[in-house]
Amino acid sequence: MIPVRIPDIEFWKDLVPCQIACPVHTDAGRYVQLIAEGRDREAYLTARSPNPFASVCGRVCAAPCEDRCRRGKIDAPVSIRALKRFVTEKYGVESIEPDTQEALFSGAPEPGNKWLWHLGGHVHPASARRSKVAVIGSGPSGLACAHDLALMGYAVTIFEATHVAGGMLRHGIPEYRLSRSLIEKEIQKVRSLGVDIRFNTPLTTGFGLDDLRRQGYEAFFLSVGSNKGRDLDIEGSHLDGVVKAIDYLLNVNNGYRVDVGNKVVVIGGGFVAFDAARTALRKDQDEGGSLHEAVDVARTARRSGAAQVHMVSLESFAEMPVLRTAQGQEEFEEAKREGVKFHPQRGPRHIVGKDGHVAAIEFRGVIRTYDEKGAFKPLFDDSVHETLEADTVILAIGQKADLSFLRTSDGVELSPAGFIKVDPATLATSARGIFAGGDAAFGPRNIIDGVANGKRVAQSIHEFLGGAQPAITYELSVEHVPTRRFTRPEDYEQEQRLAPPTVDLQRRTGISEVELGYTEEQARRQAERCLSCHTQTIYDADKCVMCNRCVDICPEYCLKLVPVEQLDIDPSTRSSVMEHYGVDSMHPASAMLKDDETCIRCGLCAVRCPTGAMTMEVFYYEQRRA
Incomplete structure (x- = not known):
């Protein structure tokens, strides 16, 4: 029996996997298609609408969309993140047209599929200020929440513990990956919506949520970041020269000199470990520029x-x-090119000291890290020994948020792991009117996950302060593309993925940004690799003459005509389908099956069909409040 699925709205949504994979549901496929067509401004609006940090994400997003990209099942995924950077450099906050996004604030529509939190869905007049909302922490999650709430008319204040906004965007990501001026421009756009940021104002046991309530705040979002590194409980971990990755990056990114010596060992296998390792390699360098720039460079590059x-x-x-992600694979290759040496399947046993300072670190073998159920449970091999000399050992083994400001009277429950307990659907905590997300609720997360949490909380706070949760409907639009007009770029299915160009190895020093953007030609060619998942092959059984030409011409063998009795389908659905087409259940009948996972939307089936039974049609949907 052949398992089949009858299309419904969830089916059509799943057919654009990049959008479903994106935590903020950016219609990445649509903006990539627009780039291929040379419609860059529209592409930018599509990328920006659900994401207030489109320019940042164009540089450092983990890009879960690429990991779900159907093109990746053929050869390699479309370079979605780098293509986003291509359009933000033309129309984003870093461009010569930084106010392009203002059209979205006025409710202008953008091409593509839309969810409720896309900008056109919740823009309210700026004068309609309503309840006061307090956001604790100015990282990606807190800023995204403030951005959406401000657009919905709320008076939002962010309470930031440090002297600058941005959270781990600024304190945790090295400048060679993300320019500080770009972060500042993104934040200024949020502030321009009327968001107030109070710097050097941390919540403490002496100044907490109750105090904010007395100031008139009616809802709260706890979005403090993971700024405390985890310790390694082995002998020698107290020695000078053993530092936590988050502390190391925080100091480097704030311009302080950190002398790591000549030999550095980084322990960890995540993005933070990569950032620490690649930062440790960068040498001193004098760079030109204005006096202001020179001071910044001197503080950072010395x-x-x-x-x-x-x-x-x-x-x-x-x-x-x-290495489980497309972006991670490219990061891995760049780290190897820069000279980072990798030692997988090694567990730290003992840090060796000399005169109170790190001298070396001993490791043992690791047979496996996770058990059969996927739980973290390392199994060590003591017969394997390895020792590495070290002047500095950097621990990148996890981080946690500092929640010491919470009082028992706040009523906010924590999990056994020390995270804030939340309702997974609304991100509400156990205390009325208090919500949490990002690192505080889930531990260290990708930037785009934090942004999604902030946007989800903005919706939840709006519902909490404004009434019941609205019912959601979908509006589906379908455009028939005449076969004679349906074309695809030449050799699009053979074009190989091109990693974004990077600065030559000999010039990678200090804070110089490593990755460069695509050229116009490179961007167009890379965008043309998109399989255009919005376009579907539609089969009209009433026009089919069973000639099998579509099946014969399909280059991916994704079409098949089979007897109905071979379908694994429940009796009621089978009966409904047979009745719809007026087929007597006692007579033989055939069904056309299509494998959408392997279809490359070439359109040859529609071209070959002599009766017009096969057509190419473009589907879009939009979430709306009922």
Whole structure:
């Protein structure tokens, strides 16, 4: 029996997997298609509408959309993140047209599929200020929440513990990956909506949520980041020269000199470990520019780089978190090119000291990191020994949020792991009117996950302050594309993925950004690799003459005509289908099956069909409040 699925709205949504994979549901496929057509401004609006940090994500997003991209099942996924950067450099906050996004604030529509939190769905007049909302923390999650609430008319204040906004965008990501000026421009756009940020105002046991309530705040979003690194409980972990990755990156990214010596060992297998390892390699360099720029460069680039950097992980390469993603694979290749040496399947046993300072670290083998159920449960091999000399050991083994400001009277429950307990659907905590997301609720997350949490909480706060949760409906639009007009770029199915160009190895020093953007020609060619998942092959059984020409011409063998009795389908659905087509259940009948996972939307089936039974049609949907 052949398992089949009858299309419904969830089916059509799943047919654009990049959008479903994106935590904020950016219609990545649509903006990529628009780039291929040379419609870059529209592409930018589609990328920006659900994401207030489109320019940031164009540079450092983990890009879960690429991991679900159907093109990846053929050869390699479309370079979605780098293509986003291509259009933000033309129309984003860093461009010469930084106010392009203002059209979205006025309710202008953008091409593509839309969810409720796309900008056109919740823009309210700026004068309609209503309840006061407090956001604790100005990382991606807090800023995204403030952005959406401000557009919905709320008076939002962010309470930030440090002297600058951005959270781990600013304190955790090295400048060679993400320009500080770009972060500042993204934040200024949020502030321009009327969001107030109070710097150097951390919540403490002496100044907490109750105090904010007395100031008139009616709802709260706890979005403090993971700014505390986890310790390694082995002998020698107290020695000078053992530092936590988050502390190391925070100091480097805030312009402080950190002398790591010549030999550095980084322990960990995630993106933070990669950032720490690649930062440790960067050497001192004098750079030109204005006096203001020179001071910034001097404070940041006058850091010692290491001659040797080793990255050691419990995980094998197959288990390493970074290497499970398309972006991580490229990060891995760049780290190798820069000289980082990798030691997988090694567990730290003992840090060796000399005169109170790190001298070396001993490791043992790791047979496996996770058990049969996928739980973290390393199995060590004591017969394997390895020792690495080290001047500095950087621990990138996890982070946690500092929630010491919470009082018992706040009524906010924590999980056994120390995270804030939340309702997974609304992100509401156990205390009325208090919501939490990002690192505080889930531990360290990708930037785009944090942004999605912030946007979800903005919706939840709006519902909490404004009434019941609205019912959601979908509006589906279908455009028939005449076969004679349906075309695809020449050799689009053979075009190979091109990693974004990077700065030459000899020039990678200090804060110089490593990745460069695509050229116009490169962007067009890479965008043309998209399989256009919005376009569907539609089969009209009433026009079919069973000639089998569509099946014969399909280059991916994704079409098949089979007897109905071979279908694994429940009796009621089978009966409904047979009745719809007026087929006597006692007579033989055939069904056309299509494998949408392998279809490359070439349109040859429609071209070959002599009766017009096969057509190409474009589907879009939009979420709406009932």
